[in-house]
Amino acid sequence: MNHGAGGRASAQLVDEVFARAFDNPLLRPGNDGAVMAPPPDLLEGGRLVMACDGHVVSPLFFAGGDLGCLAVHGTVNDVAMMGARPLWLSASFILEEGFPLADLKRLVDSMAAAAREAGVAIVTGDTKVVEQGKGDGCFVATTGVGVVPRGVDVGGANARPGDVLLLSGSIGEHGVAVLSTRESLAFDAPVASDTAALHGLVAAMLAAAPPGTVRVMRDPTRGGLGTTLNEIARQSGVGIVLDEASIPVQPAVEAACELLGLDVLYLANEGKLVAVVAPEAADAVLAAMRAHPLGGQAVKIGTVQADEHRFVQMHTRFGGKRIVDWLSGEPLPRIC
Amino acid sequence: MNHGAGGRASAQLVDEVFARAFDNPLLRPGNDGAVMAPPPDLLEGGRLVMACDGHVVSPLFFAGGDLGCLAVHGTVNDVAMMGARPLWLSASFILEEGFPLADLKRLVDSMAAAAREAGVAIVTGDTKVVEQGKGDGCFVATTGVGVVPRGVDVGGANARPGDVLLLSGSIGEHGVAVLSTRESLAFDAPVASDTAALHGLVAAMLAAAPPGTVRVMRDPTRGGLGTTLNEIARQSGVGIVLDEASIPVQPAVEAACELLGLDVLYLANEGKLVAVVAPEAADAVLAAMRAHPLGGQAVKIGTVQADEHRFVQMHTRFGGKRIVDWLSGEPLPRIC
Known part of the structure; x- marks a missing residue:
């Protein structure tokens, strides 16, 4: 004391x-x-x-x-x-x-x-x-x-129908790493947190994009990608459609999610970002992400559409479509 | 959760x-x-x-x-x-x-x-x-x-021998208020915390002082006036001599200190500041403090002197002189 x-x-x-x-x-x-x-x-x-x-x-x-x-x-x-x-x-x-x-x-x-x-x-x-x-x-x-810097205007309310969603890499590692350490779970392939500083990646993306074409950037931490996308949909007054098959997940994370009954969309990340980018800039920004050490696995994961209900929807791997709702029910406490 | x-x-x-x-x-x-x-x-x-x-x-x-x-x-x-x-x-x-x-x-x-x-x-x-x-x-x-603003340079290392110490008002109220609530002590005259925002007082002081003459300002919070003055002495490489009789203390705070065996010099304040001011500016700054609602009781409490030992000393009310050391021993936890 x-x-x-x-x-x-x-x-x-x-x-x-x-x-x-x-x-x-x-x-x-x-x-x-x-x-x-x-x-x-x-x-x-x-x-x-x-x-x-x-x-x-x-x-x-x-x-x-x-x-x-x-x-x-x-x-x-x-x-x-x-x-x-x-x-x-x-x-x-x-x-x-x-x-x-x-x-x-x-x-x-x-x-x-x-x-x-x-x-x-x-x-x-x-x-x-x-x-x-x-x-x-x-x-x-x-x-x-x-x-x-002058001319950069990024914010959660800037997404527009037709924009493209880019994700910088695989999701769920931080959540699984903390949970498995906390619960003393031993997996065959241990999962390490992705914790990293993303401002270098951000600078590379902005440098590759014409002014105003990077609309939103957000790191899906607590609450995961699912919650982050709902926040963007709410702030911008738009809907979002995801393609599940495009979202990278490490096999060890997938195995841990199955074992623990967790949805990887709600697991925290600490070294990933999701960006909403104007369609005409998407290829250039994606290329810039892939050229950066923290964006090597960057992919397009979905699009923004007009939707008065502001739903986040997802085409599943099995050909169906489901709503990706806000996280509720079982929380994952003290993940960050 | x-x-x-x-x-x-x-x-x-x-x-x-x-x-x-x-x-x-x-x-x-x-x-x-x-x-x-x-x-x-x-x-x-x-x-x-x-x-x-x-x-x-x-x-x-x-x-x-x-x-x-x-x-x-x-x-x-x-x-x-x-x-x-x-x-x-x-x-x-x-x-x-x-x-x-x-x-x-x-x-x-x-x-x-x-x-x-x-x-x-x-x-x-x-x-x-x-x-x-x-x-x-x-x-x-x-x-x-x-x-x-341009031209203002205030910092703990700026005190010089000959500078004057000004205190904005009575000390110890916050510490006594928290301790007495915590210990459920009832005094005849309840002591209220002095918590207040001091930037208006600071602006008034700076406006009244020629550039560079307000050398140091500090709010004596945790550790009290005694600790704060030792910090300034250490940072500036100077000694400080206080006059105990000049330091205002509310009678109820004095009574509480006697009862609880506390030294008011180490009690936290949350709405007081001590300033080290060049001698030629002291009167003007003191007048500006007294004209402000949070500095009505402002007083000169001591001077800065050359001292390689960086001691804070105090002329006591009884005519003696003592060292005001860093707070050590009994701490007053969670006062702020």
């Missing part, structure tokens, strides 16, 4: 764990807030983007990732989905009394590595400690700020 | 509680991130400020405030202490399963009111739900972004 009380122990924790791992010129002054000069593309007609995510994934460490890198990727991706270049992160830690310092250091090092790799700086932070039984090891809330 | 799973129940919670209370044009699109045009003072040579705070105060409701308004004031003040005008907030909620919806609404309404009053918009948010016994009702992490 002493580490959270704001005195000498707090200062030591900040110095020895956080400041050392996250070190950068913006964090180094150690003030209540970080001060940053506006980047050139903001001054040249750009706009700011701000997004946040709380991370409560359980367990903290899972196949392919941990809470630390997830807290960076999740928020970097939320910023990137607005068409922005992520620049700065804040990180707020809520620790449970007795949480091992070694685990904290491991998470913090993972965050620092993920931030370095993504080219973003963790510029400001906060740490609180709560009593045993009032938290769960470690929660991290991150907020990201970035810049949308 | 359903409300945190990312499906229909999550969307309903967001629509009916958060979107309604926080409604503003930047939040309304409901995307993963908010998109904002840069304000004029940023384009005219200003800089961005980013600050964050996690809020885990217990109890959630206390005399004079609650977790909701605290989550706004705490972060608005961190942004303001850099000399900035706060503009936008993100809010990340971590709820414990079973937390009453009525309490959540009350906290959210309090946040919304505090944001409106402070003139900041809550532009983006996130909600997670954890199982019973893995959280404690409600935690809120907020990040604020603001703009420092």
Whole structure:
């Protein structure tokens, strides 16, 4: 509890764990807030983007990732989905009394590595400690700020009938990785989380597309692809028709879904994006995705159509058609 | 748990509680991130400020405030202490399963009111739900972004020997208010938290001071005035000498401290600031503080001096002199 009380122990924790791992010129002054000069593309007609995510994934460490890198990727991706270049992160830690310092250091090092790799700086932070039984090891809330360059306008309400849906790769890995670690399930082929920062992929897509032709981008995290597409349909006032056979799913994920009775459409992803693109730009954007390391398996998975009911429908592999509804009923808690 | 799973129940919670209370044009699109045009003072040579705070105060409701308004004031003040005008907030909620919806609404309404009053918009948010016994009702992490106008340079490392310390008012109210609610202590004169947004006071001080003469501003929250002054001494590499008799303390706070064996110098404040000001500007800044509703009791409390040991010392009321050390030993947990 002493580490959270704001005195000498707090200062030591900040110095020895956080400041050392996250070190950068913006964090180094150690003030209540970080001060940053506006980047050139903001001054040249750009706009700011701000997004946040709380991370409560359980367990903290899972196949392919941990809470630390997830807290960076999740928020970097939320910023990137607005068409922005992520620049700065804040990180707020809520620790449970007795949480091992070694685990904290491991998470913090993972965050620092993920931030370095993504080219973003963790510029400001906060740490609180709560009593045993009032938290769960470690929660991290991150907020990201970035810049949308002039001329880029991406948002959930921009999908139009005739637009094409592109998916950057196979779905369900993050959900299966966390669930199988949590439930101590051993599969023949272990599934690793796909957690990754997607802003490089986003930049490549925008560079390949004429202005205004990338309408919507979203990372289907909690709630999965099924929920994300319903959100887009609702925001844009359109219907969506999917082709199930086109949606890539790793065999090990498919096997896990069968075993656990889960629908892969509702499993969380942390390194995939779905984009709604104007038909005339779809081929160019798809080619740009496939040329990027995080979009090698990118595919067209469906189209947008006029539909006053805003339904997401899917042509199934067996020749039928079904509604892909909002996730309801059995939730998959604490997946991110 | 359903409300945190990312499906229909999550969307309903967001629509009916958060979107309604926080409604503003930047939040309304409901995307993963908010998109904002840069304000004029940023384009005219200003800089961005980013600050964050996690809020885990217990109890959630206390005399004079609650977790909701605290989550706004705490972060608005961190942004303001850099000399900035706060503009936008993100809010990340971590709820414990079973937390009453009525309490959540009350906290959210309090946040919304505090944001409106402070003139900041809550532009983006996130909600997670954890199982019973893995959280404690409600935690809120907020990040604020603001703009420092051109020519303003405030920071913890700027204090110089000869500078004057100004305090905006009496100390210890927030700490006593939370502790007395938590321990169900009834005092004859109940003490209310001083929680308030200080950016208006900051703007008035900066307007009254020649450029560069307001060196440091800080709100002595967790750890209190004693810890905050040690931080400034460390960052600036200076010593500080306080005059105990000049530090205002409400009689009820003094009584509570005596009863509970607490040192008021280490009690948290949520609506006070301490400033280090060049001697030639001290009178003008003090007058500006006293003319503001949140600085009516502002006083000079000490001076900065050269000291390689970076000690904070205090002339006591009884004519002695003592070291005001970093807070250590008995912590006051979850005060903010």
